[in-house]
Amino acid sequence: MAQRKIIHLDCDCFYAAVEMRDDPSLRTVPLAVGGGGARGVVSTCNYLAREYGIHSAMPGAEARRRCPDLVTVPVDMARYRAVSQQVMAIFRELTDLIEPLSLDEAFLDVSDVEDHKGSATLMARYLREQVREKVGITVSAGVAPNKFLAKIASDWEKPDGLFVIRPEDVDAFVVNLPVEKLFGVGKVTAGKLHEMGATTCGQLQQFSREDLVERFGRHGARLYHMARGEDNRPVTVTRIAKSVSVERTFSQDLPNREACYRVMASLVQDLERRLSRKSDRPIHKLFVKLRYSDFSTHTLERVRDRIEVPAAEDFQPLLEELYKQADRPVRLLGLGVRFRDDAAPTRQLRLFE
Numbered sequence: 001m002a003q004r005k006i007i008h009l010d011c012d013c014f015y016a017a018v019e020m021r022d023d024p025s026l027r028t029v030p031l032a033v034g035g036g037g038a039r040g041v042v043s044t045c046n047y048l049a050r051e052y053g054i055h056s057a058m059p060g061a062e063a064r065r066r067c068p069d070l071v072t073v074p075v076d077m078a079r080y081r082a083v084s085q086q087v088m089a090i091f092r093e094l095t096d097l098i099e100p101l102s103l104d105e106a107f108l109d110v111s112d113v114e115d116h117k118g119s120a121t122l123m124a125r126y127l128r129e130q131v132r133e134k135v136g137i138t139v140s141a142g143v144a145p146n147k148f149l150a151k152i153a154s155d156w157e158k159p160d161g162l163f164v165i166r167p168e169d170v171d172a173f174v175v176n177l178p179v180e181k182l183f184g185v186g187k188v189t190a191g192k193l194h195e196m197g198a199t200t201c202g203q204l205q206q207f208s209r210e211d212l213v214e215r216f217g218r219h220g221a222r223l224y225h226m227a228r229g230e231d232n233r234p235v236t237v238t239r240i241a242k243s244v245s246v247e248r249t250f251s252q253d254l255p256n257r258e259a260c261y262r263v264m265a266s267l268v269q270d271l272e273r274r275l276s277r278k279s280d281r282p283i284h285k286l287f288v289k290l291r292y293s294d295f296s297t298h299t300l301e302r303v304r305d306r307i308e309v310p311a312a313e314d315f316q317p318l319l320e321e322l323y324k325q326a327d328r329p330v331r332l333l334g335l336g337v338r339f340r341d342d343a344a345p346t347r348q349l350r351l352f353e
Helices: 014-022 024-028 060-066 077-094 120-134 147-154 167-175 187-195 209-216 218-226 257-275 312-322
Strands: 006-011 031-034 042-045 071-073 098-102 105-109 139-144 162-164 243-254 283-292 297-303 330-339
Touching: 006 120, 006 147, 014 024, 014 031, 014 042, 014 077, 031 060, 042 060, 077 098, 077 105, 077 120, 077 243, 105 147, 120 139, 120 162, 139 147, 147 162, 147 167, 187 209, 209 218, 243 257, 243 283, 257 312, 257 330, 283 312, 297 312
Parallel strands: 031 071, 139 162
Antiparallel strands: 006 105, 006 139, 031 042, 098 105, 243 330, 283 297, 283 330
């Protein structure tokens, strides 16, 4: 069995990061999202607030006692969901094998991805750069041979960090790992492990599987494998990609439509490579996206059912239709396809339905 390559990506203090992005004055103050009013509870906080011992789920009154200068803002879930969708869309440009754990973190299985020389480390670096550039927040990443280690790795150099555990490094890494870092080990289990003389995974490795199952039931078997850095859980995909797209932001604006045509060929090559990983799902529509130098963004899509692998000339009519002023400077050009959803119910609608 080939060695798996798993990336765990985790947005740094996500809700607070979105607030600081949208209001730069919040970057220099201790900030909590939620926790206002007499009974409010902190949803998350920035790293300046964490220096005062403030954390998520802490009552707002306690947070203000610890930090009288704490600034609180109300939770805005609609805005955070929209940003999360942007972030996940960037991840899906690399692979469909994604398991989101929440709005702000996900596992990616990149074992079969050939982009970035097939290097999971280069892929993680690329995704972090893309999120910083396109979304304006930072993401920490962990790269490892399995989910358990990748999740630990993403937390290792937070915030804005990248930590890699190579297969050959696993044994040396886990031997000194505190048992508190193991999945499902809270204060009670940690206390029992300490009483047994196991404060690190290296010490926990001294106990047999039978010993641990006898003391901790089914969780004992998990402890046995995790102490050795083993985890066979697959990345569980919960969503099928509805589209695939590629886009490029130019450091120098493209001056006219002709320049866009010249760039289109390499964009189509990138799109072909990504489509090759999506099996043979039937294409339903093509679309083109333009962002002009004034940051106004426009998208046009058209049904093109009989295309298997789109070529540059398939996108040209859409670009001509969308790009009315042929010499208006273009900052970003994107191309994409939408797949036909054969699972969706189809029925004839009555005229006034």
